[in-house]
Amino acid sequence: MKKISIGALAVSSTLLSPIAAYAETEVHFWHAFTGRLGELVAAQVEDFNTSQDKYTVVQSHKGNYSETLNAGIAAFRAGEQPQILMVFEVGTATMMAAKGATRPVYEVMAASGAEFDQDAYIGAVKGYYTSTDGDMLSLPFNASTPVLWVNRDAFKAAGVDPDTDLSTWQNVDKTLTALKAGGSDCPLVTAWQSWIHLENFSAYHDVPFASKDNGFSGLDTELQVNGDAQIAHLTAMGQWAKDGKFIYTGRRNEGGANFRAGECALFTESSAGYAGIKSEAKFAFDVRPLPYWEGVGNAPQNTIIGGASLWVMEGHEEEEYKGAGEFLSYLSSSDVQAKWHQDTGYLPITAEASAATKASGFYEENVGTEVAVIQMTAKAPTANSNGLRLGSFDQIRGIIDEELEAIWSGDKSAKDAMDSVVTRGNPLLRRFEQANR
Amino acid sequence: MEKRVFFKGWLLPLLLIAPQILVSAVFFFYPAGQAVWQSLFIPDPFGLSMQYVGLGNFKYLLSDPYYRASFFTTGLFSILVTLVSMIPALFLAIVADRLIKGAGTYRTMLIWPYAVAPAIAGVLWLFMFNTRVGVVSWYLGNLGYDWNHVLNGSEAMGLVVVSSAWGRISYNFLFFFAALQSVPKSIVDAAAIDGARFWRRFWTIVLPLLSPTTFFLLVVNVVYAFFETFGVIHTITSGGPQQSTTILVYKVFADGFVGQDLGSSAAQSVILLVVVGALTVFQFKYIERRVHY
Numbered sequence: 001m002k003k004i005s006i007g008a009l010a011v012s013s014t015l016l017s018p019i020a021a022y023a024e025t026e027v028h029f030w031h032a033f034t035g036r037l038g039e040l041v042a043a044q045v046e047d048f049n050t051s052q053d054k055y056t057v058v059q060s061h062k063g064n065y066s067e068t069l070n071a072g073i074a075a076f077r078a079g080e081q082p083q084i085l086m087v088f089e090v091g092t093a094t095m096m097a098a099k100g101a102t103r104p105v106y107e108v109m110a111a112s113g114a115e116f117d118q119d120a121y122i123g124a125v126k127g128y129y130t131s132t133d134g135d136m137l138s139l140p141f142n143a144s145t146p147v148l149w150v151n152r153d154a155f156k157a158a159g160v161d162p163d164t165d166l167s168t169w170q171n172v173d174k175t176l177t178a179l180k181a182g183g184s185d186c187p188l189v190t191a192w193q194s195w196i197h198l199e200n201f202s203a204y205h206d207v208p209f210a211s212k213d214n215g216f217s218g219l220d221t222e223l224q225v226n227g228d229a230q231i232a233h234l235t236a237m238g239q240w241a242k243d244g245k246f247i248y249t250g251r252r253n254e255g256g257a258n259f260r261a262g263e264c265a266l267f268t269e270s271s272a273g274y275a276g277i278k279s280e281a282k283f284a285f286d287v288r289p290l291p292y293w294e295g296v297g298n299a300p301q302n303t304i305i306g307g308a309s310l311w312v313m314e315g316h317e318e319e320e321y322k323g324a325g326e327f328l329s330y331l332s333s334s335d336v337q338a339k340w341h342q343d344t345g346y347l348p349i350t351a352e353a354s355a356a357t358k359a360s361g362f363y364e365e366n367v368g369t370e371v372a373v374i375q376m377t378a379k380a381p382t383a384n385s386n387g388l389r390l391g392s393f394d395q396i397r398g399i400i401d402e403e404l405e406a407i408w409s410g411d412k413s414a415k416d417a418m419d420s421v422v423t424r425g426n427p428l429l430r431r432f433e434q435a436n437r
Numbered sequence: 438m439e440k441r442v443f444f445k446g447w448l449l450p451l452l453l454i455a456p457q458i459l460v461s462a463v464f465f466f467y468p469a470g471q472a473v474w475q476s477l478f479i480p481d482p483f484g485l486s487m488q489y490v491g492l493g494n495f496k497y498l499l500s501d502p503y504y505r506a507s508f509f510t511t512g513l514f515s516i517l518v519t520l521v522s523m524i525p526a527l528f529l530a531i532v533a534d535r536l537i538k539g540a541g542t543y544r545t546m547l548i549w550p551y552a553v554a555p556a557i558a559g560v561l562w563l564f565m566f567n568t569r570v571g572v573v574s575w576y577l578g579n580l581g582y583d584w585n586h587v588l589n590g591s592e593a594m595g596l597v598v599v600s601s602a603w604g605r606i607s608y609n610f611l612f613f614f615a616a617l618q619s620v621p622k623s624i625v626d627a628a629a630i631d632g633a634r635f636w637r638r639f640w641t642i643v644l645p646l647l648s649p650t651t652f653f654l655l656v657v658n659v660v661y662a663f664f665e666t667f668g669v670i671h672t673i674t675s676g677g678p679q680q681s682t683t684i685l686v687y688k689v690f691a692d693g694f695v696g697q698d699l700g701s702s703a704a705q706s707v708i709l710l711v712v713v714g715a716l717t718v719f720q721f722k723y724i725e726r727r728v729h730y
Contacts, residue, residue: 077484101483395696405678409588435481
């Protein structure tokens with residue numbers, strides 16, 4: 001009896017599953033999300049698959065951002081690339097230069113007949129992934145921007161008013177001194193130092209990060225991170241590090257653990273840190289806009305995004321591209337976006353999703369979640385605040401990390417360190433230019 | 438005089454070595470050849486186009502002061518790993534050799550760490566020395582020492598050296614222990630009767646007899662430090678702070694797989710190939726001469 005039932009099961013499963021698989025066109029989607037974000041992506045895919053019966057999206061996790069990009073590149077060389085690949089913002093220039101490996105999203109959308117209006121996307125988000133002709137090359141998926149997280153309890157413990165004005169670095173400077181005097185061991189900590197304190201810093205103060213409009217208007221771009229504004233900021237931070245007011249914890253988001261454990265008073269981190277901080281922090285916190293130096297550049301301009309976009313890879317059947325188009329269209333629909341924004345703290349990518357979130361009363365219930373949206377969209381982006389489009393940028397960030405560490409440890413002055421970034425980084429830009437000639 | 442033995446026929450010997458040749462060809466000669474070929478180009482990551490640059494990649498690398506500094510870092514790292522993994526191993530082997538009771542248990546436990554993969558060893562040590570929650574850094578903090586390998590290059594180097602050497606102590610211990618067992622007891626006993634104390638016996642009899650093993654381990658450990666410590670570096674420091682733990686192998690990875698600069702990465706592999714070739718020649722010349730079979 002037992003044997004028979006197992007046999008029946010085997011027969012039925014071999015009979016049923018191929019039918020289900022062949023009836024629908026498979027679209028493979030490689031991404032870099034684990035944990036809570038991984039679950040949310042899986043839910044989106046599941047929802048899309050059940051909403052129609054023509055296409056099946058198969059999602060797989062391929063490691064962190066760098067590893068996912070590498071997996072995609074290696075797969076392309078082997079002819080096994082997925083239809084949709086998640087690439088972090090740093091890899092954008094690499095993908096844009098790889099004509100023949102990718103199919104622009106606007107073309108995919110036009111061919112699939114799916115609903116697609118480029119103007120519906122928020123400018124500051126879309127700008128990062130749009131060609132100079134205004135065509136969207138990849139679909140923004142998860143976009144965030146840096147904000148200032150405040151541990152209100154730590155302020156009170158140090159005898160500092162948690163509602164004090166923290167909009168400028170001048171005020172933050174005074175506050176850090178007061179926090180330190182009040183006994184705080186960790187007044188300020190940061191995540192993603194290059195992204196926040198150089199890339200976003202430059203955009204926010206409307207000063208160039210690199211020539212040629214930060215690389216948007218040509219591969220022959222050169223780094224300009226050794227400008228006066230950047231050096232002044234890093235000099236101040238180096239002094240804070242020396243005085244024990246700024247605690248350095250690592251190149252990625254290691255500082256998040258310190259902040260969520262309640263050890264640090266201030267934390268500069270992505271707005272997408274919201275999910276983690278909300279679930280772990282056992283203290284009162286709030287979100288403030290990223291501070292700026294009063295009187296430097298045109299601050300506050302707008303901050304730029306971090307995160308990833310979805311690229312469609314070349315070398316597949318037309319039917320599969322239709323499926324990819326349908327899926328991307330589903331992902332940018334207002335309901336899906338609004339839910340994603342509210343669950344994760346990532347920015348909504350369409351104005352409609354932003355309005356829907358506002359109308360739902362989410363911002364009133366979750367105070368501070370709107371800060372990032374306002375900070376990004378309050379002003380129209382300039383040539384300095386559209387984003388960055390630099391080749392070998394992951395590697396250049398590595399150089400920036402090294403040189404920033406030299407500042408924090410007191411080995412180099414901010415000027416020497418940033419001059420060194422320029423002399424070390426420019427040859428990488430030249431090699432990228434040569435590789436993509 | 439060397440003895441040589443000849444066999445008749447050539448088909449059987451050829452068949453017998455064919456699998457080894459095939460494996461070498463597929464897993465060594467083909468990829469190595471590809472690396473040499475690629476090192477002459479600057480390709481784009483997707484393999485869509487290539488720019489021939491001749492020896493440009495090598496010129497670019499050797500004119501980069503950070504690449505040259507990486508040689509020094511690698512040398513320092515290798516010497517430290519070798520010393521830290523060999524000296525305690527020799528000490529433990531001597532102590533275990535003198536044990537009468539429970540020697541088997543000690544031996545087994547001393548060999549255990551060898552079973553831990555480098556990347557996992559890296560994570561274990563990183564946990565102990567984590568600047569925020571690490572047990573060791575907490576005790577150091579209580580003693581008034583502010584451990585911070587995230588910013589202090591020497592501390593980072595110390596940590597990756599210890600993490601890399603730790604599992605290696607077991608490996609070296611095995612070889613030293615076996616070598617100690619083969620030291621003829623009669624010579625040691627004769628010296629003892631003549632009145633030589635332990636250290637004198639060790640320096641004048643045991644250590645010289647261990648020299649073939651020591652030389653073998655020296656070279657093998659240097660090669661290990663050069664090529665197999667990637668996992669430790671990747672998990673603990675990623676080459677930082679600044680470039681204080683960026684060894685050559687790590688740079689191949691960082692430039693090739695983070696930077697997508699395959700030309701430079703291939704050129705670095707070729708340079709490493711030359712380095713390991715030189716090391717192997719050195720190994721054969723030295724060990725062949727010193728080892729008495």
